Amino acid sequence: MSVIDQLFVKLRNENRKALMPFITAGDPDLEFTAEVIQELVARGASMCEVGIPYSDPIADGPVIQASYTRALGRGIKLADLLESLGNVSPQISAPLVTMGSYAIIYRHGIEKYADALSERGVAGMIVPDLPLEESPQLAKVCAARDLSLIQLVTPTTPPDRTLKIAETSSGFLYYVSVAGITGERTELPPELVERVSWLREQTPLPVCIGFGISQPEHVKLLAPVADGLIVGSAIVRRMANVTPKNRSTTLQEIGDYVETLLSALE
Amino acid sequence: MPTPPDSCSANVPDAAGRFGQFGGRYVPETLIHALDLLAVEYDAARQDASFQAELDELLKNYVGRASPLYFAKRLTEHCGGAQIWLKREDLNHTGAHKINNTLGQALLTLRMGKQRVIAETGAGQHGVATATACAHFGLDCIVYMGEEDIRRQAPNVFSMKLLGAEVRPVSSGSRTLRDAINEAMRDWMSSVESTHYILGSVVGPHPFPRIVRDFQSVIGRETITQCREQFEGLPEVVVACVGGGSNAAGMFYPFIELDGVSLVGVEAGGRGNQPGDHASPLTYGSPGVLHGSFSYVMQDEDGQTCDVHSMSAGLDYPGVGPEHSYWKATGRVDYTTCTDNDAMHAFDTLARLEGILPALESSHAIAQAMEIARNRSSSEQVVVCLSGRGDKDASEIARLKGESLG
Numbered sequence: 185m186s187v188i189d190q191l192f193v194k195l196r197n198e199n200r201k202a203l204m205p206f207i208t209a210g211d212p213d214l215e216f217t218a219e220v221i222q223e224l225v226a227r228g229a230s231m232c233e234v235g236i237p238y239s240d241p242i243a244d245g246p247v248i249q250a251s252y253t254r255a256l257g258r259g260i261k262l263a264d265l266l267e268s269l270g271n272v273s274p275q276i277s278a279p280l281v282t283m284g285s286y287a288i289i290y291r292h293g294i295e296k297y298a299d300a301l302s303e304r305g306v307a308g309m310i311v312p313d314l315p316l317e318e319s320p321q322l323a324k325v326c327a328a329r330d331l332s333l334i335q336l337v338t339p340t341t342p343p344d345r346t347l348k349i350a351e352t353s354s355g356f357l358y359y360v361s362v363a364g365i366t367g368e369r370t371e372l373p374p375e376l377v378e379r380v381s382w383l384r385e386q387t388p389l390p391v392c393i394g395f396g397i398s399q400p401e402h403v404k405l406l407a408p409v410a411d412g413l414i415v416g417s418a419i420v421r422r423m424a425n426v427t428p429k430n431r432s433t434t435l436q437e438i439g440d441y442v443e444t445l446l447s448a449l450e
Numbered sequence: 451m452p453t454p455p456d457s458c459s460a461n462v463p464d465a466a467g468r469f470g471q472f473g474g475r476y477v478p479e480t481l482i483h484a485l486d487l488l489a490v491e492y493d494a495a496r497q498d499a500s501f502q503a504e505l506d507e508l509l510k511n512y513v514g515r516a517s518p519l520y521f522a523k524r525l526t527e528h529c530g531g532a533q534i535w536l537k538r539e540d541l542n543h544t545g546a547h548k549i550n551n552t553l554g555q556a557l558l559t560l561r562m563g564k565q566r567v568i569a570e571t572g573a574g575q576h577g578v579a580t581a582t583a584c585a586h587f588g589l590d591c592i593v594y595m596g597e598e599d600i601r602r603q604a605p606n607v608f609s610m611k612l613l614g615a616e617v618r619p620v621s622s623g624s625r626t627l628r629d630a631i632n633e634a635m636r637d638w639m640s641s642v643e644s645t646h647y648i649l650g651s652v653v654g655p656h657p658f659p660r661i662v663r664d665f666q667s668v669i670g671r672e673t674i675t676q677c678r679e680q681f682e683g684l685p686e687v688v689v690a691c692v693g694g695g696s697n698a699a700g701m702f703y704p705f706i707e708l709d710g711v712s713l714v715g716v717e718a719g720g721r722g723n724q725p726g727d728h729a730s731p732l733t734y735g736s737p738g739v740l741h742g743s744f745s746y747v748m749q750d751e752d753g754q755t756c757d758v759h760s761m762s763a764g765l766d767y768p769g770v771g772p773e774h775s776y777w778k779a780t781g782r783v784d785y786t787t788c789t790d791n792d793a794m795h796a797f798d799t800l801a802r803l804e805g806i807l808p809a810l811e812s813s814h815a816i817a818q819a820m821e822i823a824r825n826r827s828s829s830e831q832v833v834v835c836l837s838g839r840g841d842k843d844a845s846e847i848a849r850l851k852g853e854s855l856g
Contacts, residue, residue, distance in 0.1 A: 238753075238754065239623065239754040239755040240623070240628065240632050240740065240741070240755050241632075242477070242478065242632050242635040242636055242639070242741075242742075243478040243480070243636075243639065244636075245636070249622060253622070253623075256754060261752060262752045262753075285739070285753070286476050286739050287476075287738055287739040287740060287749070287753045287755075288752060288753035288754075289753075290738060290739055290744075290753065291738055291749055291751070291752065291753030292752070292753065312478050313476045313477055313478055313739070313742070314476060315475060315476075315477065315478075315479050315482050316479075316482075317466060317474075317475065318474055318475060318476060335479075336478070336479045337479065338478075338479045338480040339480075340479075340480050340481075340482075340483045340484065340642060340643070341479055341482070341483060342483060345482075345483075349479070360479070360480065362640075363480050363639065363640060363642060363643070364480070364639050364640035365636050365639050365640065
C-alpha cells in the first residue's frame with residue numbers, strides 16, 4: 185500500500201476530504217517553495233503537488249505558464265529541484281507528488297526519475313501529457329517502486345475509456361473539472377457534481393478534482409462528492425509578486441487563503 | 451533506445467501513430483477523444499471516393515495543380531553538373547505548398563460538422579493557406595502567430611486579415627512557431643468540441659503527422675509522373691527543406707520505396723553549429739518529446755526546449771515531424787544543414803539566373819541542390835521542392851541586407 189493509498193484510507197475512515205495545493209517549484213526560488221509547502225501542510229493540507237517548470241506546458245493557463253517561465257528564467261535545474269524535495273519531504277506529514285511533462289521525465293530517464301522521487305520520499309507523479317496508451321512503461325516502473333502514477337480523466341473522456349483509465353491509475357484519479365487549461369474560474373460546469381458522483385461509483389480509487397477551483401464556494405459544492413480538491417493557479421498567482429522584503433507576508437497570505445478553503449472543507 | 455528497423459517502410463504509422471519508435475501521442479487527456487474522432491473521420495474520408503474527388507477538383511481548379519516541374523537551365527549551367535529541376539509549389543494559389551493540406555483539413559472540418567478553425571503559423575504561409583481555405587468554405591478562422599514572426603512576415607499577417615481571419619499574437623517564450631503551436635493547443639483544449647485545429651506541418655500528436663503527409667504527398671506523386679514524362683525516368687536525387695517537415699514529407703513519401711532515388715532533407719543551419727544558432731534537430735538534436743510527439747528535438751539536459759535560430763521563420767522550429775526521425779533512423783533520407791548565408795546566396799542566384807524569388811525556407815533546399823549538382827554529371831537529375839515563393843520575405847531580406855524598401 186502506497187503512502188497515498190494510506191492517506192485516503194485514513195481520510196475515508198474519518199469521513200474527511202483532502203485539500204491538495206499545487207506549487208510551482210523554484211518560483212521565485214526553491215527555498216521559498218519549501219517554506220510554502222511546510223506552511224500549507226502545517227495549516228492542514230493533506231498532500232502537495234509540486235509543479236516541475238517546463239518550457240512548453242500546453243495544459244497550463246497563463247498563471248502557471250508565467251510561473252514556469254519565471255522559474256526557468258532563474259535557471260532552475262531538475263537536480264536541484266529533486267534535492268530540495270528530498271530535504272522537505274522528511275519534515276512534513278503529507279505526501280508530495282510531482283506534476284511534470286513527460287518531455288522532462290523521458291530526458292532524465294524514466295527509471296532514473298522514478299528512483300530519484302523514490303529516494304527523496306516523493307509519493308507519486310502526475311504526467312499531464314502522458315495519456316493511457318503511452319503510459320504502460322512508466323506505470324510498470326512506478327509500480328516497482330511503490331510510487332503512485334496518478335492518471336487524469338476529463339469531461340471529454342468517454343465513459344468506457346474513463347473506466348480503463350481508472351483501472352490503470354494509482355494513488356487517486358485526477359478528475360479535470362473543465363475541458364480546458366489550468367486557471368481560476370468563477371463558474372464551474374453545472375454537470376460537474378453529477379459526473380464526479382458517477383465516477384466515484386465506478387471505481388474504488390479516490391477521486392480528486394482539479395482545474396478552476398479557487399473559491400470556498402467551489403470547495404463547499406465539490407467536497408461532498410469527491411475525495412479531494414486540488415488548487416493551483418489561485419496559489420501560484422499569490423506567489424507571483426514575492427520579493428525578498430515580502431516573503432514572510434506572502435507566506436502568511438497564502439497560508440490564510442488555503443485556510444479559508446480548508447474551513448470550507450469541513 | 452530500441453534498435454532501428456532494418457528497412458524503411460511506407461506502411462507507417464501503425465494504429466498508435468508510430469513511425470518505428472517515433473510519433474505517438476503525448477498530449478493531455480482532454481484532447482485524446484478529439485484525436486480519436488479525427489483519426490476515424492480521416493480513415494473514412496480516405497476511403498470515400500467523393501471526398502477524394504472533391505479535394506482533387508479543388509486542387510486542380512482552385513489551387514492550380516498540377517504544379518509544374520521546371521528545368522532550371524541557367525542554374526544548371528551555372529553549377530556545371532547535374533540538371534536541376536524545380537517542383538514549383540511556389541506557383542500554387544497562396545504561393546506555397548501549405549494549401550494542399552489546408553484544403554484537405556478544411557474538408558475534414560466540414561465532415562466533422564465543426565464551424566471554427568484554429569491554426570498556428572510561423573512564416574505565415576500556413577496561416578494564409580488556412581485563412582484562404584476557411585474563406586472558401588465559410589469557416590471561422592483564428593491564427594496564432596508569434597510576435598517575432600508577425601514582425602518578420604508582415605505581408606502575410608495583412609493577407610490573413612484581408613481573408614477574414616483573426617490573427618492572435620503570441621508573446622510567450624521565443625515568440626515564434628513553437629509558441630504559436632503551444633497557444634493553438636491551449637485554445638483547442640477549451641474548444642475541442644466545436645473546433646478543428648488545422649495543424650500545418652507533419653508534427654504534433656497522431657493522426658496529424660499522417661494526415662498532413664498524405665495531403666502533401668500530391669507533391670511527390672506529381673513529381674514522379676512529371677519526371678517520367680519530362681525525362682523518362684526518375685531523378686538521382688530529390689532535395690527539400692525541413693522545418694517541421696511538411697513539404698519534404700509530401701515530396702519524399704511517394705519516393706520512399708523507390709530505392710534508386712536519394713532523398714536529402716535540408717535543415718536550417720542558421721549562424722553555425724552552436725546551440726541557439728541553428729534549427730537543426732535531426733542533425734544536432736536527440737529524440738525527445740515536444741508538441742505531442744516523440745521525435746528529434748533540440749532540448750537541454752533537463753528536457754527544456756532550446757531556443758533555435760533561422761533567418762527563415764518557417765524553419766525556425768526546435769522539433770521535426772516523427773516520420774523524418776524514422777527516415778533518419780532507417781537511413782532512407784540523408785539530412786544535412788544549410789546556413790543562413792548559403793541560403794541567402796542561393797536566393798540571390800535563383801532570382802538572377804531564373805527570375806524566381808524563392809521563399810527563404812526553400813532557398814535552403816536550392817543551396818543544397820546546387821552543391822549536389824556540382825558534384826554530379828550532366829546526365830543526372832536533381833529535383834528540388836521549391837516549396838514557396840519569396841515575396842513574403844522581401845522586407846526581411848531587405849533588413850538582413852541592410853537595405854531600405856522605401
